[in-house]
Amino acid sequence: MENIESQFQILTEQLESVRKEIMSKSIKDLIIVQNRIYSQVEALTWLSQALMLFGSLPPLRGWAASPDVLLRLHEHIRFQKPKVVVECGSGSSTLVIADALRQNGQGVLISLEHSDKFGAQTRSLLDREELTPWVDLRIADLELWAGPHMNSGKDEVLRWYSASSLVGIKDVDLLFVDGPPGKTCKYARYPALPAIADRLAPNAQIWMDDTVRQEETDIAKDWAENYGCSLEFFSLEKGLGVLTSALPNGELAVDELSKTPAFNVGLDDAIASAFEAHIKSRSLGVTLQFGISSVTLHLAEALKSENAGKLCCVAEPSELLDELQLEIQKRGLESVVSLISAPLEAWNYLYPDSTDLALKRWFDAETLEQLPPLDWVVVDGPDWQAKPYTRYPALPSVLDKLAQNAEVWMLGSESQQVRSVVNAWCSDYSLTCDSSSSRIFKLKV
Structure with a gap:
């Protein structure tokens, strides 16, 4: 009888061990499935x-x-x-x-x-x-x-x-x-x-x-x-x-944030020189950039070298934003740059009359309300959406955040879309515009 009880006890322990193993595997499988479903729902939402x-x-x-x-x-x-x-x-x-x-x-x-x-x-x-x-x-x-x-x-x-x-x-x-x-x-x-x-x-x-x-x-x-x-x-x-694919010279292409104009406006000597001169001539607290581009890293490094305040970038969520964050960490610029991922939402405050209703979108208001006073705004995003006034809200959305003698720079002055926005700003807000710098419109508010 004792032998039977002993064998029964061993069998019970073995069954319990198997049960725990099955439960553990089931939970792990459930978590994997749950994560996969979440990833697709998240992607579908974005x-x-x-x-x-x-x-x-x-x-x-x-x-x-x-x-x-x-x-x-x-x-x-x-x-x-x-x-x-x-x-x-x-x-x-x-x-x-x-x-x-x-x-x-x-x-x-x-x-x-x-x-x-x-x-x-x-x-x-x-x-x-x-x-x-x-x-x-x-x-x-x-x-x-x-x-x-x-x-x-x-x-x-x-x-x-x-x-x-x-x-x-x-x-x-x-x-x-x-x-x-x-x-x-x-x-x-x-x-x-x-x-x-x-x-x-x-x-x-x-x-x-x-x-x-x-x-x-x-x-x-x-x-x-x-x-x-x-x-x-x-x-x-x-x-x-x-x-x-390989480049014509046989080298493999490398997407380096600091060398490619893949985002919006590409960095060239004229833009780099204009940034450096402005930073050296002004006492800056906070600079805001709408959008991300190859300009961002140069701007951040110039601000850091002159100890000229902070750079805050507001951009749509994207893989490129994540890649830029990694590059900022790699270059030790975290103390200078703050990247804010903000979705576009309906924004109907003010637009030129001809603007398509479906294109009246801008970064969410809650994000912009939390911004500190701004000494300098650089507009290089979001991406144009096949209509000329996509970036029009850049000025009115932060108008109450601008410090005295603040400047707003719109990059890409060679673009008709950019010119349309700047002309509308000058008309609606009685601004003066300096277009003497290559590829940049400078507005004093």
């Missing part, structure tokens, strides 16, 4: 705020691109401002890309689609959103592919988008690969780079969606090896591989 659509996107489940990759795609286009984008496979990504191009006020998307059904659906959505002018949608059947491929073609027919779909394509800044369907053949997406390689602009990027699948990962790695590209994988819901 994406919804960034898009300027009349209706909703198609469902973003199943074959469709996930919210996280679409958000990254939209932000990349908004900030990098590619002139020519090509995508393989149309759908929700078509709307997202076209919306970003429209907000930029420049660029074209060439969308390759093999399905009449899906092509018609995409065209209908583009018409509804008035995005048709930004998209060249090319619908044609897949045809035999005889070019380079990872599939030998011995056991199945190799097909890709028709050669006629590629006519006139050149200087491609961004290639987004999300088609054709995997059932077309093994390594179905491989021809994308061989077909477009000689049509890429210097420093072009190639984005491979769905790299959680081994085929897409293998394709991206093969492209990197055989086409001289750098490759980075991102742990998104369905995975993303980003390749950057």
